[in-house]
Amino acid sequence: MRIAVLTSGGDAPGMNAAVRAVVRKGIFNNCEIFGIREGFRGILADDIIPLQLGSVADVIQRGGTFLRTARCDEFKTSAGMDKAIANLQRREIEAVIVIGGDGSIRGANALNERGVIAVGIPGTIDNDIPATEVTIGFDTAVNTASNAIDKIRDTATSHQRTFIVELMGRRSGAIALAAGLAAGAESILVPELPFDLDEVCRRLEVSHRRGKLHSIILVAEGVASAYEVAAELTKRTNQDNRVIVLGHLQRGGSPTASDRILASRMASVAVDLVLAGKGGRLVVVQNGRYTDVDISSAMVQPAVFDEEAFKLAKILSI
Amino acid sequence: MRIAVLTSGGDAPGMNAAVRAVVRKGIFNNCEIFGIREGFRGILADDIIPLQLGSVADVIQRGGTFLRTARCDEFKTSAGMDKAIANLQRREIEAVIVIGGDGSIRGANALNERGVIAVGIPGTIDNDIPATEVTIGFDTAVNTASNAIDKIRDTATSHQRTFIVELMGRRSGAIALAAGLAAGAESILVPELPFDLDEVCRRLEVSHRRGKLHSIILVAEGVASAYEVAAELTKRTNQDNRVIVLGHLQRGGSPTASDRILASRMASVAVDLVLAGKGGRLVVVQNGRYTDVDISSAMVQPAVFDEEAFKLAKILSI
């Protein structure tokens, strides 16, 4: 069987580990594996290379994606899809494994509807894919963010300052919540829940009265710009603060062990699905187990936000 | 309510985060919290200190345990237990939260049988506690081990050498398996499954013929000494190799975000149990959810080894 793999959307640490596992498990099962470069664009551009065992040597620990990623609006058109299918057919590629975020997974489904056995693997630092408890890259991004907050705390404590730190996550507060819980942030603002800057101010005042003069306030990018929040807090508390926007730092770096394992195991499930001829499926973790769900029905569910963890973060930052 | 917390057994990264969460959630619930130093020894020695919010400032990111840990054989005697109960009663401490490995959790159960509301939190890098999918410290230890293997691979590749790396885990191969999967080790020897050094040799030969002259072979300490394995491999393959015993390196270091969150959430469940007067319980993760089980029945179960992950590790290291 000829199987192709691509990475698409924002890059996430662990994508290389997933590609490696597709290649190795595929070859173990006597398949020929191909790498499509720069996501769906590579199908249209026929930018497709054969991948051998040696092609994925020494990539498991690398951040980013060696297959690269790119946007491709043409793929969303009917003509684009025709060209994609034609290119895959000419190379006799029967199956495509797509590693990426929600747009990418929908792309996999579109391929599947045109007869390619296409399977999705959730690869995004944002952990915002419905139906799966975790996505590839999330654990690394959370560790990067919480390590950064540890460093910021050194300075915050030394200078007794308030820092407003903006974290990634698009419309999701998952990174902010996990990093905040892990780093002991004093306040966390997420788009999933209403927030009250007056309460943030009250918390600042309470801890000031307790003699704790530094604070770290996390703002998920889906809420607002950290600069806006900082300006508003300054206005209300009449106190100085500093802003840090972590930005693309959170995308990079060597994946954590957990992300490498998650990527390897999800890729393994994906290869099994493809070998069984089951397309239109998304590999997920549910109740701590690796399994798969139908893409069409999965992607219409809302993503779940862990309100219990959020409440705990508040309790622990008294 | 007066609640005491202690850490016992081998130290594990995240123990401080667990103690911090016990203190903060306890105080949030209007309890008085006490820290017992050096595990059960501290109950007997009445080495018990009050813990305030400020006592656990700036500890969430610290490795080890600031309450320290020690062995205490006296606690296992009937006279020792009497003394422990007397000391706790004199201080009007009604509940004790014990963070540690299997021996420590049994100690919690023994306290519980004597009328103290005692709850266990699984804290050990070995991930060998039955009934829970993960223990505090495991994720950090696996990351430490896999980062170390990444470094060893730099040298292995440069010199085209075989390295035999010994990992911790007592009678469990969990660290070796996870680190091996994460770092792409060529072979993994664990105590849970029979192994065949001839197969290890065959794998070495196959990869040599493919032109890959370096290899990393992981040995869980429960299997054998890495030095013994290395000597035996040299004898069979007539090839040079190098040995590294990671040892206590795996216990230390700042906990990963995942371990800090796990520790905080398990501690939160423990405080809830204690507040509800439910002793003799062990906080666990089952099916990816935080819950609790009866200690007596939990500790007689065998720990589960993930054979599917092991098989995948083999497939991926072809």
Place this chain on the structure above:
Amino acid sequence: MRIAVLTSGGDAPGMNAAVRAVVRKGIFNNCEIFGIREGFRGILADDIIPLQLGSVADVIQRGGTFLRTARCDEFKTSAGMDKAIANLQRREIEAVIVIGGDGSIRGANALNERGVIAVGIPGTIDNDIPATEVTIGFDTAVNTASNAIDKIRDTATSHQRTFIVELMGRRSGAIALAAGLAAGAESILVPELPFDLDEVCRRLEVSHRRGKLHSIILVAEGVASAYEVAAELTKRTNQDNRVIVLGHLQRGGSPTASDRILASRMASVAVDLVLAGKGGRLVVVQNGRYTDVDISSAMVQPAVFDEEAFKLAKILSI
């Protein structure tokens, strides 16, 4: 002899290691050591604590400064200085060791002119103190910055994007130059040398023609805001780019081995100077050797920028 130590100005990783070495070498020489909290403010507020061996246990690896730091405008007034001298005299503190940047070192000199044996240790991540080749915190900041750029490169390569990264350094380009050389940045803009955005654009075009579609451009904060540079580049090249402002991240984190050693050795020289009754001196590294210079004459020299390293960075980024 009674010696006090303080940290002042922006915090820098290694300040704790310097304080530790002052305490330990001082006690070794039978001195009594005091810590002044929050820089010169602590002298005025008489916020001064005795430091024993145990006070500096487990601080060598910590970022920030446990003595904290703050601005103090009052100290610069004549009345403030009188009060400072009076406070020190009442406690019979004969000598003060000041760890900080240029303002702090001038403060040490002012104390010295009033009869206190005051010695300066250059502690600032900016490496902008004349007369010394290196300052405490610089090596850590450069490593933090170059590791961050390594992570950014993962994403830049995966997406084939240009990133504009703003680095600290006040009026100095030292961090930008060193981090750029270490991380292989494509262009480095520093305040010490005129720069030409057209040349930056030309370099972008040349590497694009060679097929290298990602680039990292470093901007020292003394040059301009990275956002401004990004906007200007977009205008001239008609290409998208991304901005990251590393900010206070660069101040924090566990000091590198090199910074811990530098801090310990500079502190050792400072204690020797104080014991010999030599005030008004700044501890420096010159020609790779630890020595000391007169503060008044040192601080009027211009800081040196390493133009040869800058030229090399350009050559290596062709």
Place this chain on the structure above:
Amino acid sequence: MRIAVLTSGGDAPGMNAAVRAVVRKGIFNNCEIFGIREGFRGILADDIIPLQLGSVADVIQRGGTFLRTARCDEFKTSAGMDKAIANLQRREIEAVIVIGGDGSIRGANALNERGVIAVGIPGTIDNDIPATEVTIGFDTAVNTASNAIDKIRDTATSHQRTFIVELMGRRSGAIALAAGLAAGAESILVPELPFDLDEVCRRLEVSHRRGKLHSIILVAEGVASAYEVAAELTKRTNQDNRVIVLGHLQRGGSPTASDRILASRMASVAVDLVLAGKGGRLVVVQNGRYTDVDISSAMVQPAVFDEEAFKLAKILSI
């Protein structure tokens, strides 16, 4: 001009950065650059590849050496040298830049005596090359070792234990001294100075009496096996201890910023020397400046041990 570059001896972090700089600065100067694989063996085996700008993309941050390294006894023979010269001449390679330890540098000199313009760059983690204050890889190895000791200290403190840690360095105690100073080790045993286990025991007892029950004792591999030292200490103090042999961990990992800069700048000097036709030279750092010395005279000098730093380490660990 056709210039070849090779890495030889034990691998050291930063070797890739040095090769990269040779390639880029060489190409900038219109040279053709070749990479010789696996050290001197590659000259004999004619295992020589052209290196372009793209060949060294994305290697500056990588540990190990992508050109690999190996032992080669044949090169030391007269016949081997004849073959080497013939192979280089046939390819019209006029100059060879050798990155490695003392044996490798002597190999460069041997080539030079046979008419090749051969220049040495000191690349070894051991920092044991006479005439230079620092070698490529030393800073990374010291950071790796001191970070490992930080982790070990977490456990040592939690359990109140003594750890004996064996560090690399062949006949040099440089890594042990620097890591010990950086990590605040309680005792450091180096081959350059006589040591007295009774004094180590006395220090253990003194700190025990002060209530500090944990200790870290570093042993340079040139002194003895850490296991031997541990056994002897147990005999004398009747106290338990733990042994860790860091081993090849110290060779790997991404080079520090300092090592990347050192490697780049030394490589730049090497290319300048070769372009000027000056062979038989070793690139060194003296008095904090990059310069070069005659190999023959340099290699007969003894390496210098920093006794002042050693004394300070003792004072700071009281």
